[in-house]
Amino acid sequence: MPATALASDDSPEDERHSTASPESINQVHVEVQDGVPMYQITRLGEPVVEPSPLGFLLEDAPDLDGPFAITEVETSTFDETWEQVWGEKQFIRNHYNEMRIHLTEQEDPERDLVVTFRVYDDGVGFRYEFPEQEGLEEFRIADELTEFRLTGDHASWYIDAYQWNRFEYYFENTPLSEADTVHTPLTMRTEDDLYISMHEAALVDFSTMTLERTGENTLKSNLMPWSEGDRVRVTDTRVSPWRTFQLADTPGDLITSYLILNLNEPNKLEDTSWIKPAKYNGIWWEMHLDKSTWNRGERLGATTENAKRYIDFAAEHGLDHVLVEGWNEGWDEAWYESGVVFSFTESIPEFDLEEVAQYALDNDVRLMGHHETSASVLHYEDQMHDAFALYEDLGVRAVKTGYVGHGTEIVRYDEDGNEHNEWHHGQFMVNHHLDVIELAAEHQIALNVHEGVKSTGLRRTYPNMMTSEVAKGREYDAWGDAGGNPPDHTATLPFTRNLAGPFDFTPGMVDLHFDEYRPDNRIKSTLAKELALYITIFSPLHMVADLPENYEEQPEAFQFIKDVPTDWYDTKVLNASIGNYITMVRKERGGDDWYLGSITDENGRVLSAPLHFLDADTRYVAEIYRDGTDAHWDHTPYDMVTEERLVDHTTELTLRLAASGGQVIRFRPATDEDIERLE
Missing domain, CATH: 3.20.20.70 (Aldolase class I)
Incomplete structure (x- = not known):
């Protein structure tokens, strides 16, 4: 349904204003303290972000840092379902409650600043609006004062910012207190097992936001500067990108959050x-x-x-x-x-x-x-x-x-x-x-x-x-200093880099050793894991990256690569642990088949995969490509078994993954001939 206005009021400075997500899972609270606008984010009543300041320092005009008063608050709700042209999910619900906070300076030049919060059940986004007004027609931002005062020294996964090789580094996994200035998405896990991804949405005519740690648990927006030192030049575009928090009870729920897409036009x-x-x-x-x-x-x-x-x-x-x-x-x-x-x-x-x-x-x-x-x-x-x-x-x-x-x-x-x-x-x-x-x-x-x-x-x-790269991709397997990407790299990407969007990782290698050309490097995966990357790393343009002659030597593996789609009706995560393992299932768009991909790091795993996502009235043939009994990325990476079995929505499969191994399964509706053959 369309947006619906809920309220608009004039508000004194010391009043606290709040809005909650549609199911009252996440809440945002805004007030002015000593002239400084402060926001807070809570989840089910517990703080996620403690009261944190908002505002800007400007190059060629008085700073937009107060003293402010809240002069108007507008609230509304919005609920629609829209269709992606392509993607990991065809139909996406965009359901949020919005609160627009109008701030007015209490001293000359008495300018206005608007901060809009959209509160979803899976997170929060907020952005600044700069109404065109006298003294603020065009200006330069010297610094963004937005802080994110987190509630603890969370476990964090990140890439350091301001490095010569851009984003092409392996993700660090440290307590937040050991981070300096980092790129987003920044993924975190709290002591209470709340999962957080901080990022930005709709980056248009603005500078990229990095996150600078300014206190033990405090981050601050650090905008990539122009060479002259200023951060952003505001002319025609009068809004900032959205600053985003995706909040989830499991790491897999971060992957199936579409908050970033919903905040774009x-x-x-x-x-x-x-x-x-x-x-x-x-x-x-x-x-x-x-x-x-x-x-x-x-x-x-x-x-x-x-x-x-x-x-x-x-x-x-x-x-x-x-x-x-x-x-x-x-x-x-x-x-x-x-x-x-x-x-x-x-x-x-x-x-x-x-x-x-x-x-x-x-x-x-x-x-x-x-x-x-x-x-x-x-x-x-x-x-x-x-x-x-x-x-x-x-x-x-x-x-x-x-x-x-x-x-x-x-x-x-x-x-x-x-x-x-x-x-x-x-x-x-x-x-x-x-x-x-x-x-x-x-x-x-x-x-x-x-x-x-x-x-x-x-x-x-x-x-x-x-699709894009903007991360450490497959080419490092050929000539990287580490002798190839470590086994946990691809088990980390779905929870970090891929939260930003599709990744052209160039999967599908079937020749895992290339001693003739690069004897000091190799791909640290099993053959089955290589197939699973087509599921676990989303891209609508996926490369069949190996040499043509190598596929001719691995016809069974190549058959799956040819079969697997790159456009999906739905995506679900069955089990996940950041940097350790993930099992995902995706349903093809315009068809009835589901595809499962499961990978692990350097440790072998036994994972459970309940098939409750399958249609209840249909029996399926599970076309399985799995690590063999002796498979291991280091010494027997090509040991792969292919087999078929009948399954339905009540089946629970056991996935046995070798060290840096994987498994893929195509589930297709069974014909009468299939049932007779496999029963």
Whole structure:
């Protein structure tokens, strides 16, 4: 139903105002103390965030830090169910109670500031609004004063902020008191087993928020700065992103919370028929293995002949796109140091762009474009209109972008022509990425962004923003210093990085040792675990990442990879422990099949999987791919058993997972022949 106004009143400064979620699970309380607006969050009457201040320091105007009085309070409720164009759940309920707090300065210049709280049963979001008024037409934020005074030294999972390699680090797991300044999502567990994820939603025309620990249990908003030191430049956009708290009794409930999406604006694209969840392969992994190279020479990967080989493989096995990296001019130069060498419209002589794109279309496949910028953003912006237009003409429907570069290698020029180095996650780059999203949509192209800005739910507003990296991905298995990602990395991602949005992790490896190319590295998983990553790490564009010839040697594993969808009707978590294990089930969109994926860290597990999610009136065939009796990631990773059995909604399966192992199951409705064969 539509939003319904509940109340509006004028309020004295010392009055406390509260609103609760629809089922009165979470509550927000706001009051002014000594001129400072303070908010508090409670859950079932117990504090989650103690009274914490709000406000801003400004560069070129008096600070917005009080003394304030509450001059008006508006409350309303909202309840609707909306449909995702694609996603981990097709229909999402957006049900909240809202409280808009109008604050007015009690001293000159008597400006207004509005703080809006939306309170859901699964969490809270709040944001600032800056009404346009005299003395606040355009301004610069020097600091955001928002604090988050937590109730204890919670167990925390995070990545440190302000590092040279952006988000590409393994997650720390420490008490909160050992954190410094961290990226979001920040995941926490209290002593009472309440699970908290702090993040932000609808990051538009603002700077990315990091969280700085300023006291033992106190965090403060720390906005990524411009090179001149100011944090945000407020002109047309008069609202901040939402500061979010997802609150859950189990870690799995964090995963099935859609608060971040709900706090974003509805879809702005009138025609979304061209946006298709898909699987893709491509000329990528062979270069990370050093079997071939991005630059030209005897081992060049991006040749017309090699691209056609990948296209033939994709066509034979029903894959939708073929990614080709290294196709364009510039890779022979010192591109890692300066992306100004790249052309985004001119292919190298060994690669005929038009011929390859047409060959793909002739085989019912599409070329996936690639734009590596090496963080030379202005150089890219000079060409990207022509580049996207070219791709549209060639029938390309998805582009992988890249921004490889150190944390502050983004260059811009001010009005006086002075050069500035900007952070990857400051307001300058936030605006750049939105420009790319909108431009891509004009040309009916979906995006897969690497080294970009963290996801904050904009995929709801712009569903062509399909997936991204912004984390430590699969390539570190090929050449990372640790000899490959540790076993607990993929068991941590669903509760941390994936809470922000889809992750192009590039799963599906079936050759777990590659001594011929990278003898010091390997994939620290069993074969069955690799299959399970298609379920436990969500992405609507999932890569079939291994070399084509390797899949031919693992036909049973490859069959599951071909079968598994990338778009879902529903998602549930059966059991979960952050960094240790997870079992998820997803139902395919537009069909009757369910898929189960379960993985563990370096420790073997025996987990229970009750199948109560299955339709009560249907019997199913469970197509099982599981770790064999002797499976172990270190010495016998390929030991995998495939089998079938009949199940129904009363069945409870026992999942035996090897060390860094996994299991996947496809549940499909049984035919009469199946029942006769398997009973």
